[in-house]
Amino acid sequence: MSEMTQPAERGFSLQSLTRNRAFWPIFALLLILLGNRLIAPDFFNIEVVEGRIFGSLIVILIRGAPVVLLSIGMTLVIATKGIDLSVGAVIAISGAVAAVLVSTTDINPILAILISIGVGALCGLWNGILVAYFNIQPIVATLILMVSGRGIAQLITNGQIAIFNDETLAFVGTGVIAGIQFPIYICIAVFVIVMLLVRRTAIGLLIESVGANDRASYYAGIKAAQIKLFAYVASGICAALAGLILTADIKGADANNAGLWLELDAILAVVIGGTSLDGGRFFLGLSVIGALIIQSVETGILQSGLPPTFNLVVKAIVILIVLLLQSDVVRRWISNSVNRLRGQMRGQTA
Amino acid sequence: MKSRIFPLIATIVVFILLYMIGWQRFPAFGTTRVVLNILTDKSFLGVAAVGMTFVILSGGIDLSVGSIIAFTSIFCALLIKDVGVHPLGAFAIALALGAAFGGAMGAIIHYLKIPPFIVTLAGMFLARGCAFLLSEASVPIEHPFYSDISGMYYVFEDKGRLTFVATLFVIVLLVGLIIAHFTRFGRNVYALGGDKNSALLLGVPIARTTIGVYMLSSVLATLAGIIYSLYTRSGYPLATVGLELDAITAVVIGGTLLTGGVGYMAGTLVGVLILGVIQTYINFDGGLNSWWTKIVIGALLFVFIALQKVLSSGRPVFKLPSLKR
Numbered sequence: 085m086s087e088m089t090q091p092a093e094r095g096f097s098l099q100s101l102t103r104n105r106a107f108w109p110i111f112a113l114l115l116i117l118l119g120n121r122l123i124a125p126d127f128f129n130i131e132v133v134e135g136r137i138f139g140s141l142i143v144i145l146i147r148g149a150p151v152v153l154l155s156i157g158m159t160l161v162i163a164t165k166g167i168d169l170s171v172g173a174v175i176a177i178s179g180a181v182a183a184v185l186v187s188t189t190d191i192n193p194i195l196a197i198l199i200s201i202g203v204g205a206l207c208g209l210w211n212g213i214l215v216a217y218f219n220i221q222p223i224v225a226t227l228i229l230m231v232s233g234r235g236i237a238q239l240i241t242n243g244q245i246a247i248f249n250d251e252t253l254a255f256v257g258t259g260v261i262a263g264i265q266f267p268i269y270i271c272i273a274v275f276v277i278v279m280l281l282v283r284r285t286a287i288g289l290l291i292e293s294v295g296a297n298d299r300a301s302y303y304a305g306i307k308a309a310q311i312k313l314f315a316y317v318a319s320g321i322c323a324a325l326a327g328l329i330l331t332a333d334i335k336g337a338d339a340n341n342a343g344l345w346l347e348l349d350a351i352l353a354v355v356i357g358g359t360s361l362d363g364g365r366f367f368l369g370l371s372v373i374g375a376l377i378i379q380s381v382e383t384g385i386l387q388s389g390l391p392p393t394f395n396l397v398v399k400a401i402v403i404l405i406v407l408l409l410q411s412d413v414v415r416r417w418i419s420n421s422v423n424r425l426r427g428q429m430r431g432q433t434a
Numbered sequence: 435m436k437s438r439i440f441p442l443i444a445t446i447v448v449f450i451l452l453y454m455i456g457w458q459r460f461p462a463f464g465t466t467r468v469v470l471n472i473l474t475d476k477s478f479l480g481v482a483a484v485g486m487t488f489v490i491l492s493g494g495i496d497l498s499v500g501s502i503i504a505f506t507s508i509f510c511a512l513l514i515k516d517v518g519v520h521p522l523g524a525f526a527i528a529l530a531l532g533a534a535f536g537g538a539m540g541a542i543i544h545y546l547k548i549p550p551f552i553v554t555l556a557g558m559f560l561a562r563g564c565a566f567l568l569s570e571a572s573v574p575i576e577h578p579f580y581s582d583i584s585g586m587y588y589v590f591e592d593k594g595r596l597t598f599v600a601t602l603f604v605i606v607l608l609v610g611l612i613i614a615h616f617t618r619f620g621r622n623v624y625a626l627g628g629d630k631n632s633a634l635l636l637g638v639p640i641a642r643t644t645i646g647v648y649m650l651s652s653v654l655a656t657l658a659g660i661i662y663s664l665y666t667r668s669g670y671p672l673a674t675v676g677l678e679l680d681a682i683t684a685v686v687i688g689g690t691l692l693t694g695g696v697g698y699m700a701g702t703l704v705g706v707l708i709l710g711v712i713q714t715y716i717n718f719d720g721g722l723n724s725w726w727t728k729i730v731i732g733a734l735l736f737v738f739i740a741l742q743k744v745l746s747s748g749r750p751v752f753k754l755p756s757l758k759r
Contacts, residue, residue: 167551213479218737218740218743220743221693224739225739227679227682227683227735228732228739229732230679231731231732232731232733235728236725237724239723243724279543339725348497348555361549361552393563393567395563396560396562397559397560399559400560400563403555403556403559405559406554407553411546411547412547413546
């Protein structure tokens with residue numbers, strides 16, 4: 085709407101570009117990728133070795149797959165004005181279920197994977213019921229599973245790291261189809277399915293409505309509780325998929341450390357993508373960009389040869405800068421100073 | 435008013451019940467040793483939980499406390515060992531640093547309107563990262579002052595030890611209680627957590643209170659780090675990972691609502707003690723694995739929240755902010 089009131093500038097307008105919601109996250113991602121390129125000259129190189137595509141950009145996609153998946157589910161939850169702290173614990177549980185099933189029983193690995201996803205959905209259902217039907221604050225409701233979930237996962241693996249040798253399950257994490265690793269396919273498939281669901285059916289609109297005002301939505305005839313339930317179950321399924329990838333990658337389920345603190349990365353990815361923690365409008369694609377930003381920072385630090393001890397500090401600083409760029413106050417300040425600069429320049433040329 | 439105090443009473447009843455169960459199976463629960471051990475063992479968690487109570491009462495959250503404890507412990511250890519500063523000097527520097535850190539987080543939260551969850555998350559990464567930068571390994575502290583402190587304790591007749599750090603925890607809790615319930619700042623915190631817009635209209639200094647709350651939480655987390663370093667006589671960058679979660683759990687079990695504005699400081703003490711009793715019981719019972727601690731605490735969390743819900747249905751005090759009339 086602001087574009088209407090602004091006098092149209094000739095051709096390319098920086099202002100309308102910076103006003104676009106997608107601009108800042110993508111700008112930040114490009115900046116970080118460029119920074120990585122400066123650190124490691126072969127950063128953008130992509131080559132095919134023995135039928136596999138290799139390159140730092142691909143590494144970011146593969147390593148970032150779990151957080152990308154989590155951020156997709158988390159976006160839906162946050163859009164309903166909720167939050168899901170339990171996804172890290174669900175990763176541990178689903179990984180433990182799959183690993184224990186294939187290593188101790190003769191079950192078909194595909195069935196084991198489906199059961200593991202089902203368990204993730206069940207965890208989401210539990211969260212969803214607490215939030216939607218018991219009206220418990222999302223942060224508390226999901227805290228319960230966050231606290232107890234790792235205990236449950238340890239119960240399943242009996243406190244050991246459950247190791248397995250099943251090729252089918254391992255394929256989820258390390259398999260290659262047409263030169264590209266399987267986790268990337270999972271991410272694309274989940275993204276497309278969720279995108280179709282929320283943008284080609286009414287669910288997306290209903291989620292935004294519930295997130296903006298659940299009582300008003302309820303009075304308008306929307307089954308707010310069911311919409312919330314849907315979001316939490318989706319988040320649980322995404323977490324289970326992430327858990328399968330992480331477990332398959334190392335051929336073992338570590339109940340203590342699998343997916344540790346990934347819920348924080350996922351929430352961060354959503355916020356970097358511009359979805360407000362207050363619910364309402366949500367931006368799935370930008371959440372994925374947010375997840376890729378986080379992964380690019382991590383990969384960049386690893387490649388830069390900086391000691392890994394710098395990892396967290398650099399991550400914190402980058403996050404702060406991205407968040408500052410997102411903040412309305414800072415943005416207004418920047419656009420004001422840009423305008424003033426432009427005014428001065430005009431004054432000089434006139 | 436009754437509905438507000440009920441969660442606190444329920445918490446106390448559950449604590450007594452749990453303690454009785456423990457006493458019944460292990461007669462050692464009847465000695466002062468168990469209680470005083472819990473107080474000593476949970477002293478740094480308790481001090482951090484006092485700060486967390488203020489933050490949660492104000493309607494915020496602070497995820498950085500565990501990292502601040504680790505940073506403080508390693509920071510003090512290096513100052514004492516490598517720079518040769520007297521421990522008290524090191525503590526003073528650490529506390530000042532903690533206050534600045536918390537104040538900065540509070541300022542970002544208030545002025546830039548970024549959610550506390552995200553700001554303190556970045557703070558958590560930053561503090562933990564700085565701890566790693568200082569040292570990757572555990573650094574032992576050997577200073578006569580530390581030996582003096584660990585020599586300061588009062589022994590009860592049945593050999594229970596009231597240690598210095600446990601006393602410090604109790605003092606911090608009492609001070610926290612007074613600040614929360616008997617000072618203007620405390621009332622402002624409750625008002626801010628109850629309804630930010632009303633608080634603003636009533637003339638509550640929102641900016642000062644927000645910044646003050648996070649500053650207080652970080653200072654107390656730093657103090658908890660000092661207690662950690664006194665208790666373990668070392669600094670360790672990987673210490674207390676996830677302690678903020680325990681602190682939040684203790685506060686919630688203590689009957690404080692995460693929506694802010696409702697709760698009692700005394701509940702936090704009971705919440706910390708409940709966590710301690712569960713852990714002690716599982717330690718005493720050789721047959722139970724450590725992961726039962728997590729499951730039991732999670733179950734307890736659920737029971738408490740369900741209880742609060744059932745008891746409060748229909749009362750405005752407990753309504754979600756999104757459902758305001």
